[in-house]
Amino acid sequence: xxxxxxxxxxxxxxxxxxxxxxxxxxxxxxxxxxxxxxxxxxxxxxxxxxxxxxxxxxxxxxxxxxxxxxxxxxxxxxxxxxxxxxxxxxxxxxxxxxxxxxxxxxxxxxxxxxxxxxxxxxxxxxxxxxxxxxxxxxxxxxxxxxxxxxxxxxxxxxxxxxxxxxxxxxxxxxxxxxxxxxxxxxxxxxxxxxxxxxxxxxxxxxxxxxxxxxxxxxxxxxxxxxxxxxxxxxxxxxxxxxxxxxxxxxxxxx
Numbered sequence: 001x002x003x004x005x006x007x008x009x010x011x012x013x014x015x016x017x018x019x020x021x022x023x024x025x026x027x028x029x030x031x032x033x034x035x036x037x038x039x040x041x042x043x044x045x046x047x048x049x050x051x052x053x054x055x056x057x058x059x060x061x062x063x064x065x066x067x068x069x070x071x072x073x074x075x076x077x078x079x080x081x082x083x084x085x086x087x088x089x090x091x092x093x094x095x096x097x098x099x100x101x102x103x104x105x106x107x108x109x110x111x112x113x114x115x116x117x118x119x120x121x122x123x124x125x126x127x128x129x130x131x132x133x134x135x136x137x138x139x140x141x142x143x144x145x146x147x148x149x150x151x152x153x154x155x156x157x158x159x160x161x162x163x164x165x166x167x168x169x170x171x172x173x174x175x176x177x178x179x180x181x182x183x184x185x186x187x188x189x190x191x192x193x194x195x196x197x198x199x200x201x202x203x204x205x206x207x208x209x210x211x212x213x214x215x216x217x218x219x220x221x222x223x224x225x226x227x228x229x230x231x232x233x234x235x236x237x238x239x240x241x242x243x244x245x246x247x248x249x250x251x252x253x254x
Contacts, residue, residue: 003102010103014110018076025076025114026121029068033122036064037129040186051188052219061126062213063185066147068122070180070205071172073115073148077107077155078168085159090252100246104156104239111152112145119144132216139224140215146231147208151176153238160242160251179205189221204230 018025037057045056052059084090093103126132134140154171162168183205189197200206207227214220220227245251 003098006096006098007102007106007109010106011109011113014076014080014107015113017080017110018114025072026118029072029118030121030125033064033068033125036060037126041129052190052221054217054219055130057130058132058217059188059213059219060186061123061130061132062216063183063209065119065122065126066144066209066212067180067185069115069119069144069148070151070176070208072118073111074151074155074158074172074176076114077111077152078159078162078171080110081107081156081159082162082165082168085162085252086165094249094252100243104242104246107156108149108152111155112148115148115152116144119148134216135218136215138215140212143208143212143215143228143231146228146235147212150208150231150235150238153235153242156242157238157245160245162251179203182206183209184221185209204234207231 037060041057041060045060048056050056050059081090084093158168158171182200183203184200189200189206192200201222207222207230210220210222211224211227211231214224
């Protein structure tokens, strides 16, 4: 592959970046999710019982895992690419004979790897709280990677438009976190009043969490085929938009 060296270099830089500070990137989600499983799954879950035929602990595990994948794949790309802009290192990439798709692919791959690693860490933590039997490992892996890809691309777009370090925290704090919690992580949409069920269907994260939940425990509030179509559609849209922004030099070229 003509640009394989450039691609591997960007990916290696991204991986070294977050693994070098693993106590800040990989350890916190392990601690946070342990608290989720202990408080919600063990203490509260005993009072709730079963949800859609699954124990409450098993029911929330897919959502907690995917929530971690979403936040960390997004955070890796948005912080890394914005830092490249802020330190003016982006100019070295722009003057090099590397096509935009290689630059985008390198940064997004770094976000995917971090998201997947964090998801695996959370899954390992979950294994201490319940004996989880995977319903469909291939579907689980597919949704796992597609979700990390989508939010890595979203982080890239945020980084392109960001003008300060404050700008890279607005989307995660005021959009991603609320959508994740309202995406059925800790409850089934069928438990909501009918009007709120319909409103919830406008949340794309709901589809990803339910597709992943179906892959792990065989339970879903939505059609998995629709969930996959929505996820892939957003990936294509975000990828094309990201390439367009790089081509036009939006937020990069001065």
